[in-house]
Amino acid sequence: MTPALDPAFLRAPLAHRALHDVDDGRPENSRAAIRAAIAQGYGIEIDVQLSADDQAMVFHDYDLARLAHGTGPVRSVPAGTLGGITLRGGDEGVPTLDEVLDIVAGQVPLLIEIKDQDGGMGVNIGPLEAATAAALAGYAGPVALMSFNPHSVARMADLCPDLPRGLVTSAYDPANWPLPEATCARLRDIPNFDRVxxxxxxxxxxxxxxxxxxxxxxxxxxxxxxxxxxxxxxAEARRIAENVTFEGYLAAQPG
Known part of the structure; x- marks a missing residue:
């Protein structure tokens, strides 16, 4: 049975990587951005990457350099060290998923994107999915899981069968993706929706x-x-989409 998406995900707009604004000291996926989204009543979209010691870290990029005062792959650094690496535009380190879940605590819907760890949307996945599932054990509140990689979503179906899951999907223009054209063509047609x-x-x-x-x-x-x-x-997107993930402005709340 496919778990239903909580209606909360169709009401309040979803703050992309939380309600971030480095001009106000709120970097992407930071605790400050999480708290700001909650204060405004927005849903929250976050990303998770894997640390060297197999912890789910709330961070978008595979490499630290753009978003934090560090270098190298997130996956090469232990969680404790990542927590001490300050995010650019803020004064706090990279949070664990456990820490973010403690902050959100069911107050608003939380949409978690599991970043592809295979490098080509393939089957070389597992540790990040397991770490995410472990963090979510016992979490009370509206939460949903998604990934570009269908294998990741299928794994979450096994690990968290009661949590709603979805696919992040795209036009998959090969000019914008580091993937073979054949992979782009296959994923573009969203063939795995029912399977996962x-x-x-x-x-x-x-x-x-x-x-x-x-x-x-x-x-x-x-x-x-x-x-x-x-x-x-x-306004244009809502002609088709039921809800939006937004950044750079304050999306209107439902009346």
Whole structure:
């Protein structure tokens, strides 16, 4: 049985990598950005990467350099060390998923993207999924899981069968992806939706008019989208998508 997506994910807009604004000391995926989103009543989208000691860390990139005062792959650094590496634009280190779950504590819906660890959307996955499942054990509150990698979503179906899951989907233009054209072509058609027991997709906003998206919606799938950066883009996306993941402005709350 496919777990249903909590209706909370279709109400408040989802703050992309939490409500981040480095000009206000709130880097992407930081505790400060998490708290700001909660204070505004937004849902939250975060990313998880794996530490050297197999802990789920809330961080978007594979490498530290863009977002933190460190260098090298996140996966090469233990969780304790990552916690002491300050995020650029803030005064705090990289948080663990456990720490973020303690902050959110069910107050708002939390959408967790599991970053591809295979490097090619393949089968070389497992430790990050296991770490994410371990952190979520006993968590009370609306939470959903998603990944670009269908194998990751299938693994979460085994590890957390009661939690709703979805696929992050895209036009997969080969010019924008470090993947073979054949892989892009296969993933573009969203062939794994039923196989992984998904209840939603989060689709690239510029590609929402794709017929496959319409077909999934007609079959009962929930359609979210990424990433919206203006009220005008949000209005356009909402012609198809039921909710948006946004950044760079304050999305309107439901009345």
């Amino acid at each position: 027991g998904a209840s939603f997709i989060s689709h690239e906003a510029a590609d929402l008019s794709r017929p496959r998206v319409a077909a999934l919606k007609a079959a009962g799938a929930h359609i979210l989208c990424w990433t919206i950066r203006s009220p005008e883009a949000e």
